[in-house]
Amino acid sequence: MEWLGLQFVTELPESGQVILDCSHNPFLVMVAYLVACAASFATLDMAERVVNAEDPGSRRIWRWIGATCLAGGIWAMHFIGMLAFQTPIDIQYDLGITLFSLLIALLASWLAMQTLSEAQPSALHCLKTAFVIGLGIAGMHYVGMAAMKSSATAYYQPGLFALSVAIAIGASFAALWVARYLSEGSGVAHQLLKYSAALILGAGIISMHFTGMAALDLVLPEGGLTASGGDNGHLQLGLTVALIILLILGSAISAALADKKLQNKEEDLRRVNALLSQLDQARMSLQQAANYDALTNLINRRGFNQIFAEKLCQKAAEGGMLAVMFLDIDHFKRINDSLGHDAGDELLKVIAQHIKGSVRSHEDVVARFGGDEFCILINLRDREEARNMAQRIMLKMKEPIELAGRRMVMTTSIGISLFPEDGSTCEELLKHADLALYQSKGAGRNGLHFFSSNLKTRASFELQLEEELRHALREENGLTLYYQPIFELKTGRVTKLEALIRWQHPLHGLLTPDRFITIAENNGLIAELDNWVLRRACKDLGELSRHGCEELKIAWNCSPLNLTRDELANEIEQALRSAGVAPERLELEVTENALMGNIANTLVLLRQIRALGVSLSIDDFGTGYSSLAYLKRLPLNTLKIDRSFILDIPTATADMEIVQAIIVMAHTLHLQVVTEGVESLEQYEFLERSGCDFIQGYLLSRPVPLDELRPVLEEINQRKHSHAVNPLILARGTFAPVSLDPAPKSPAPHAGASVVRPIR
Structure with a gap:
């Protein structure tokens, strides 16, 4: 069978001379292998860029660049390999057929890049594509062989010919399969794996070429052998082609590396922007958490103190009154102990709504300080305004609350301090309101008290006694x-x-x-x-x-x-x-x-x-x-x-x-x-x-x-012996206590008799 002047399955003629002493320039063979490896590495790199590129236009560009690198590399390897082929006769190459072989390589490479563009192609899809690509590479090779013009006729051994086609298909499948695992990843190990894959794929590609060359037999007619003109500059031409293609491949690889770094920087920038956005959200969340109570959505102690300080400065400059009102839910601990903390939390939410519903939303500030303790900051004109609001809250608190299948009524104790009457700083007013609340709880709860100076005196006295008692014990x-x-x-x-x-x-x-x-x-x-x-x-x-x-x-x-x-x-x-x-x-x-x-x-x-x-x-x-x-x-x-x-x-x-x-x-x-x-x-x-x-x-x-x-x-015990009937009755029958001091009406308390007082 003859195709493009090549004899594939035709037997060698009986007459004629078979050229047996054809050889290859080992240096150009190594150059061809280097070009094949570089083309394989560039192709894997381009495939990675195609998969990781986000923009469709960028993927299309990298696909064509990869196809060009693969086609140019395979064709250059083939061309250099042909230049390495040394025969005793002169061989010329047809330019048109040679360029046609390059076109075949380009089409096969484009098909390969289409498959490599897929993130995870199936094994069957890779096999089908490898079959077409292998045929294309083999076609490029044998079309390139047809470009040889000499006095000899080319014959191919069928077995080696089929083996070269199989090697082309296997190398193509290996390239597609390896690319599935190299499309993603980074680091030294990833790069070493890519280098190893490029060396193996390069060996497969060049093996296909020289298997095809091994299948070639050149036959001259009798008397057709003439003196050879040498290598005719094949070494110089081969090195020139190798240099050009390596520069092209190097440029493509450099461009891919630069694009990868740019993409990594863009990803880093996006991550930084995302992180900044998260940090901004976290800052807002932290600010919310720092200034607001998570359970009731009321301002917490920190947020309250900030607002309190601002209002205090305003009132100090412009004049006017402020009231600080401390509220504590009476016997709230019994709710947690009997119904559980979840029920207690639900109750706190309802109580917070009751308190907010009893104040002026645009003027007054309601805060939860923790537990069952709330605080209200009130703008007011006179003392009675604070009393009226406290009574309104106490009345609202007495509304029945449905909780855990029970209907219950809660009460509150309230302590109030006034600016500027009871203090001029936040600390003073809060402390004085707390002392007033302590008095309300000590008076039986469910009541309100304003701060008075004697409360501070008693608190200071108790604090002093505490310190002195510690010293006395120590x-x-x-x-x-x-x-x-x-x-x-x-x-x-x-x-x-x-x-x-x-x-x-x-x-x-x-x-x-x-x-x-x-x-x-x-x-x-x-x-x-x-x-x-x-x-x-x-x-x-x-x-x-x-x-x-x-x-x-x-x-x-x-x-x-x-x-x-x-x-x-x-x-x-x-x-x-x-x-x-x-x-x-x-x-x-x-x-x-x-x-x-x-x-x-x-x-x-x-x-x-x-x-x-x-x-x-x-x-x-x-x-x-x-x-x-x-x-x-x-x-x-x-x-x-x-x-x-x-x-x-x-x-x-x-x-x-x-x-x-x-x-x-x-x-x-x-x-x-x-x-x-x-x-x-x-x-x-x-x-x-x-x-x-x-x-x-x-x-x-x-x-x-x-x-x-x-x-x-001794005095008490001696009476038993002096008075048999009643040891406490003297002989004349009169009552005589042992102590000479008159007995007071109330007994002295003892160490175990503690005065029960509400403890907050």
């Missing part, structure tokens, strides 16, 4: 214990003492617990104070034992807040061990309200204390809300009746009946009964007839310090 200076005897009716002797703390203040004299216990509870000092009393009482009990009072017990009052501490049992055990006192000689007194505050945890702690051997007493019984069902579960030893039931005996019949019922009930539960506040002989006789076990009060003695205690105990 230095153990000024604090002391007084002891009040507890008389056992059955034995006619003092068998117990109640330890009562006193503070010998350098300026204010001897302070009773009602002056400083609440301060200690509100400022985290109560645990340290209670522990000091415990250790001192145990130490004093050891001292009394060394002076013949081995049977005495000491009752120690424990603050309700201390019952929440798991360390209490260990502290009691350590104090007893340090003083060398038996646990049975210590009695812990707690109020019934403290017991019932958290009955489950309290019960565990009391059982731990009881397991040490320490007795337990419930103090101020009858004034709280203890349940008899829980009372029988508590590991108690003693029940102390509050003095309020004794005060009007014997004139109050109802009180007498209540006391008798309590004594019977306590004995039924196997509890001993102590009655405190006994001040008259009639009260003593009534309690003795009713079966009371112990009495305590000014009838026996006032609380006295340790160094005055033993004479008092």
Whole structure:
């Protein structure tokens, strides 16, 4: 078969001379391989640019550039390879056919770039395209071979011819397949992979060429061999073509690299712009978060302070009044504890709307400071305007609220300070409004109070006392214990003492617990104070034992807040061990309200204390809300009746009946009964007839310090031996209390008796 003067499947003629000594210039072969590798690398680079280009016009341009580079590289490799072909005869090349072979290469390359432009072409699509491209490259090669003009006839071996076509198709498929994985990526590893792929593809392309050349046989007729004219400048022409095509490929690669850098810079610029936009949004979000409350969308404390400072400067310059109003929702903690924090948050949203609906939206500023605390800044003309607004808010708050399937009514306590009457700075006015709010909560809640100067005086006094109390605890200076005897009716002797703390203040004299216990509870000092009393009482009990009072017990009052501490049992055990006192000689007194505050945890702690051997007493019984069902579960030893039931005996019949019922009930539960506040002989006789076990009060003695205690105990105990019928009745039948000082109408408070005051 003959095509373009080439014999493909025709057998060699029997007559004629076969040229066997054809060779190739090794240097030009290496140049051809270099051109093939450069063309492969450029093609992969152009394919990457086509895939990553965003503009359709740019993709079209890079596609044509890639097709030109591939076509030019393959054609130049073929041309240089032909120039490397050395024969003993002269060979010329037809320019038209040579250019036609270049056109075939260009069409095949354009088809290759069309497929390479796809981000992820399928394997089947790559195979189909590779078949067409391989045929095109083979066609370019054999058309180029047809351009050879010489006296010899070209014959091709069919096997090698088919192998060259297969190599062209395989190399094309390899190029398309590798390009799928090299279209995206960056870094050194990506570049090394691309270089490796270019070397392999270059080897495939040049292998196709020289396989085709190996299939070639040139036949001369007999007597047709003439002297060759040498290489006829083939080396110089080959190097020139190689240089030109390498410059073209280098320029294309440089352009692709510059475009990639430019695109990366554009992407970086877009990322920077996006980041700046995000930062701007984040700044706005942070500003919103910094100045507004996320739950209620009200201004927060920071935003409020900024507006407050501006309005304060304005009012100071122009004149006028401002009111700062603090609001606190009464018993809000019960909502969180009973219904959960989600319900509490929903309630806060509703309350915030109630407050906003009660103020003038264009003049007044409503803020949430945190928790259930709100603050309002009001422009006003007179004091009554602030009062009217506060009353309007309180009335609005009383509207029923549907929450978690319940219908509830909330109340609020309000404190108000005025500018310029109550202060000239933001800090002063806010602090004074807070003090007024504290007064409203202390007065029973659901009320409003304006700031007054005495509130500041009291707050300053309490702050000073707090600092001095810390110092007194730290230095153990000024604090002391007084002891009040507890008389056992059955034995006619003092068998117990109640330890009562006193503070010998350098300026204010001897302070009773009602002056400083609440301060200690509100400022985290109560645990340290209670522990000091415990250790001192145990130490004093050891001292009394060394002076013949081995049977005495000491009752120690424990603050309700201390019952929440798991360390209490260990502290009691350590104090007893340090003083060398038996646990049975210590009695812990707690109020019934403290017991019932958290009955489950309290019960565990009391059982731990009881397991040490320490007795337990419930103090101020009858004034709280203890349940008899829980009372029988508590590991108690003693029940102390509050003095309020004794005060009007014997004139109050109802009180007498209540006391008798309590004594019977306590004995039924196997509890001993102590009655405190006994001040008259009639009260003593009534309690003795009713079966009371112990009495305590000014009838026996006032609380006295340790160094005055033993004479008092001896005097009380000696009466048993002097008066068999009644140790407190003298021979002439008159009432004679031990203390020579007249008994005051109200008893002295003790360390465990805390004045309940609202705590914010």
